[in-house]
Amino acid sequence: MSADLSNSYGGAPSLASLLDRSLYTDTLDCVHCGLCLTSCPTYRATGRETASPRGRIYLMRGLAEGLLEDTEVLEEEAFLCLGCRACESACPSGVHYGEMLENARSAIRTEQAREGRLPLAAKIERFALREIVPRAGRLSFVVSLLGIAQTLRLDRLMMKVVPARLAEMMALAPPVPAAKDRCAMPPLTSAVGERKGRVALFEGCIMSEFFGRVNDATRLVLSRAGYEVIVPEAQGCCGALQAHSGDLNFAHDLARENVRAFGDDLGDIDAVIVTSAGCSAALRDGEAWLGESGAKLAGGVRDILEFLDEVDLDLEFKPIAKRACYDDPCHLIHAQGIASAPRRLLNKIPKLELVPHANPEACCGAAGIYNLTQPDMSKRVLSPKVESLAAAKPQIVATANPGCAMQIASGLEEAGVNASVVHPIELIEQATRP
Amino acid sequence: MPQREKPSKPHLESNPGAASSPESLLGDRPWAESCEATARPASAPVELIGRLQAIVGRENCLTRSGELFAYECDGLTLEPRRPLAVVLPETTEEVAKVVHACREFDIHFVPRGAGTGLSGGAHATAGSVLIECSRMTRVLAVDAEDRFAIVQPGVVNAELSTAIRHLGLFYAPDPSSQQACTIGGNVAENSGGPHTLKYGTTTNHILALEVVMPDGSVQHLGNQTGEMPGPDLVGAFVGSEGTLGIVTEITVRLTPIPEAIETMLAIFDDVVPACRAVGRVIRSGVVPAAMEIVDRRTIEAVEASVYKAGLPKDAGAVLIVELDGSPVCMEGEIRTIREACNAEGCQAIELARDEEERLRFWRARKGAFGAMGRLAPDLYVHDAVVPRIHLPEILEKIGEICDRHRLKLANVFHAGDGNLHPNICFDRRDEDELARVIQAGEEILKACTAVGGVITGEHGVGVEKRDYMHLVFNPEDLEPMYWLRESFNPDGVCNPGKLIPTTRFCVESNPKARGYDEVPL
Numbered sequence: 001m002s003a004d005l006s007n008s009y010g011g012a013p014s015l016a017s018l019l020d021r022s023l024y025t026d027t028l029d030c031v032h033c034g035l036c037l038t039s040c041p042t043y044r045a046t047g048r049e050t051a052s053p054r055g056r057i058y059l060m061r062g063l064a065e066g067l068l069e070d071t072e073v074l075e076e077e078a079f080l081c082l083g084c085r086a087c088e089s090a091c092p093s094g095v096h097y098g099e100m101l102e103n104a105r106s107a108i109r110t111e112q113a114r115e116g117r118l119p120l121a122a123k124i125e126r127f128a129l130r131e132i133v134p135r136a137g138r139l140s141f142v143v144s145l146l147g148i149a150q151t152l153r154l155d156r157l158m159m160k161v162v163p164a165r166l167a168e169m170m171a172l173a174p175p176v177p178a179a180k181d182r183c184a185m186p187p188l189t190s191a192v193g194e195r196k197g198r199v200a201l202f203e204g205c206i207m208s209e210f211f212g213r214v215n216d217a218t219r220l221v222l223s224r225a226g227y228e229v230i231v232p233e234a235q236g237c238c239g240a241l242q243a244h245s246g247d248l249n250f251a252h253d254l255a256r257e258n259v260r261a262f263g264d265d266l267g268d269i270d271a272v273i274v275t276s277a278g279c280s281a282a283l284r285d286g287e288a289w290l291g292e293s294g295a296k297l298a299g300g301v302r303d304i305l306e307f308l309d310e311v312d313l314d315l316e317f318k319p320i321a322k323r324a325c326y327d328d329p330c331h332l333i334h335a336q337g338i339a340s341a342p343r344r345l346l347n348k349i350p351k352l353e354l355v356p357h358a359n360p361e362a363c364c365g366a367a368g369i370y371n372l373t374q375p376d377m378s379k380r381v382l383s384p385k386v387e388s389l390a391a392a393k394p395q396i397v398a399t400a401n402p403g404c405a406m407q408i409a410s411g412l413e414e415a416g417v418n419a420s421v422v423h424p425i426e427l428i429e430q431a432t433r434p
Numbered sequence: 435m436p437q438r439e440k441p442s443k444p445h446l447e448s449n450p451g452a453a454s455s456p457e458s459l460l461g462d463r464p465w466a467e468s469c470e471a472t473a474r475p476a477s478a479p480v481e482l483i484g485r486l487q488a489i490v491g492r493e494n495c496l497t498r499s500g501e502l503f504a505y506e507c508d509g510l511t512l513e514p515r516r517p518l519a520v521v522l523p524e525t526t527e528e529v530a531k532v533v534h535a536c537r538e539f540d541i542h543f544v545p546r547g548a549g550t551g552l553s554g555g556a557h558a559t560a561g562s563v564l565i566e567c568s569r570m571t572r573v574l575a576v577d578a579e580d581r582f583a584i585v586q587p588g589v590v591n592a593e594l595s596t597a598i599r600h601l602g603l604f605y606a607p608d609p610s611s612q613q614a615c616t617i618g619g620n621v622a623e624n625s626g627g628p629h630t631l632k633y634g635t636t637t638n639h640i641l642a643l644e645v646v647m648p649d650g651s652v653q654h655l656g657n658q659t660g661e662m663p664g665p666d667l668v669g670a671f672v673g674s675e676g677t678l679g680i681v682t683e684i685t686v687r688l689t690p691i692p693e694a695i696e697t698m699l700a701i702f703d704d705v706v707p708a709c710r711a712v713g714r715v716i717r718s719g720v721v722p723a724a725m726e727i728v729d730r731r732t733i734e735a736v737e738a739s740v741y742k743a744g745l746p747k748d749a750g751a752v753l754i755v756e757l758d759g760s761p762v763c764m765e766g767e768i769r770t771i772r773e774a775c776n777a778e779g780c781q782a783i784e785l786a787r788d789e790e791e792r793l794r795f796w797r798a799r800k801g802a803f804g805a806m807g808r809l810a811p812d813l814y815v816h817d818a819v820v821p822r823i824h825l826p827e828i829l830e831k832i833g834e835i836c837d838r839h840r841l842k843l844a845n846v847f848h849a850g851d852g853n854l855h856p857n858i859c860f861d862r863r864d865e866d867e868l869a870r871v872i873q874a875g876e877e878i879l880k881a882c883t884a885v886g887g888v889i890t891g892e893h894g895v896g897v898e899k900r901d902y903m904h905l906v907f908n909p910e911d912l913e914p915m916y917w918l919r920e921s922f923n924p925d926g927v928c929n930p931g932k933l934i935p936t937t938r939f940c941v942e943s944n945p946k947a948r949g950y951d952e953v954p955l
Contacts, residue, residue: 029808030807033804046522047522049568073500073504094738
């Protein structure tokens, strides 16, 4: 397996040469002002300059300019980064940190593979992200196995015998939904009443396995709002997790498949609706990843909450008498600048008391599969999130990304906070049910 | 203060023309020792590293080359210096132990906060260990009744205000980097900010300090009442740029949040009439909380950034005036300001509609420096003060200097107190341009001091302006500063090479020694 994977890096640029080119130019946007520091969860946790966006960029620039030879620190710190991109929301200079991070990670992994020193964890991660996650059949099979284990309570038993690290990973997995929530979506859902438009739904890999109910709620609300919803069959994984892990070329391949699946020109589709913030952020990178050929799909992407907020939503909302917090997924607020739309929508629901909590825009530590690859730091980042939510005493926590939902739910459970974690669209669906 | 042998009275020399040239700058000062005395080790002794690791823990003692590389500069990227090691203590005791260990191995040390300073005050002078306070982030006590808080030095300025907002209080000094800079760093630099005009600088808000002295002892200066008999040692410490010791606990004065705040934007064709309007406001007797001017190039940069606030891009300059206090006074004051601006031909005056818009204006103003990263790879944020009356002419002069050197200039400044920030955008990889930036910077300082101004308002002297001190002070003036430092920091082991020009030898042997040690800044 390892030989196989190492070969597949062939032809990609080396760390030095990549840093020389586009990445190096990007580092020049940073004037070292430091306004990003406090937005960075890993800087806050460690106090280390090297664990901050400014520090990481400085290391990239130093390597590219030949002022620094040692790549070891950047190799570590680049992967300790959550990729939450909160620094982009703080950066007055407009540094494209997320993009730079992906490029740097890709260059690092390429270099490590070429030199035959790719860490074992990275090999396993790559295998899973190439061979399981983007392949619906295999992912479904693995999730089914997990479901069986959970039903038989084997997971708890296994946790006692497997290494602690693996046990932690299993504890993070949410309950596998019932089979009816994991079956394929109908390819076409007609609009209720007068048809206002036609949209395509992007399902996502983890979303359709663990959060089929969110996709279904989305389909129903769109249909009630007058939109015909199609679910193109050939669509696949968005490539976000692969890009974050430093497997950029593979992510680009996945993006290309999606461009084909949704039609090069999107045809008569008004928008491509996405229910996972991580996926919508990655799909929006289409132009940066693929150039012009990815621009059309990227331009058509709308997060479901953004879309519903933009269109003239002519629906009657029934009350939900609950106390709720909305927590911003990083890839919605920082990567896409969407913060007020979800709150405006939730505020339409009568009697739903939306209460603020401290730092809703701070990362929860899920960060894709970061909670699996960097469990210690992930927990350190999660703990202030759980504290601030617990202080607000919500009955419901709404968040718009599958990773965050799982992470926050596991954090709340561990802290003994009794609140259900849902996607805002589930509340909207419930409130607009005829 | 520990008992120390009194230094002998320095040999004073009468030399009226002393400030005119670097050679005569230091005269025969007894402290003008040779550069050679400053030769420092190139790496940290292995035993010292072991000791430091034992004090702060292995993960909080950084020694790998990549780690040291990231710490080679603060907000001033020119003149980087790699430290021997970086330690991140969490308590006063740890800081004291680190200082003891460094002393034992005769290694210099430099305190550092968030590294947002703009004069290189936290650069690791050759052969020193950086003591980074970013993990000392606890608010130790808040007393709403007596209005003070005790904080560790790594507490972020803006976060202190956030933490006490529910008590109706805030911490008044608001440097533009307040979302990242630390209170400890603010004490070192005596930081100002837009609201300095009404509330004063950091020194007006510091009641007491706990410091680790350069000999490793822990001392307490001042008192939470703000009253203390004897010389004002807190005052001496604030603004000493970390050359007297390391602040480990700070008692700050808290201020009640004003009852009402109004923020106005006055739009002008050019910065010069905007400056004249500022003069008129001040003459009227109204004391606004802040009066800030941003010029066209700054507006362009900010409006392209995440901090955009809808400032008019076609304006030559925007004057931001903030009033706070009792709502009953507000109406009359607003009228006075309108009249002053109209008299100088302002195009329009807008009032912030709500709190959200007001905060947006301020975020735009405070993000301005970083936003200039959009204009060029590097930015030289200059800092100088002139008497307000000279603002219009000095701005013209600065524009002329930058034009002559073919440099891109953006002005954003605290007009109310005459504190200028001419920002020069450049590319440090272009050596010729870098030389012109340095030349222009020097000419700007000379122009400011020629009209009775000073070389820094709030960014400090650090390494950047150390050798420009002679523009403001003659050797007799520098003498007491030297002896003050000597009494706290007798061997110059704490943050050496900063603030006070040191060696005649260096200046003579290398006339380009405009920064610390050898390389021109």
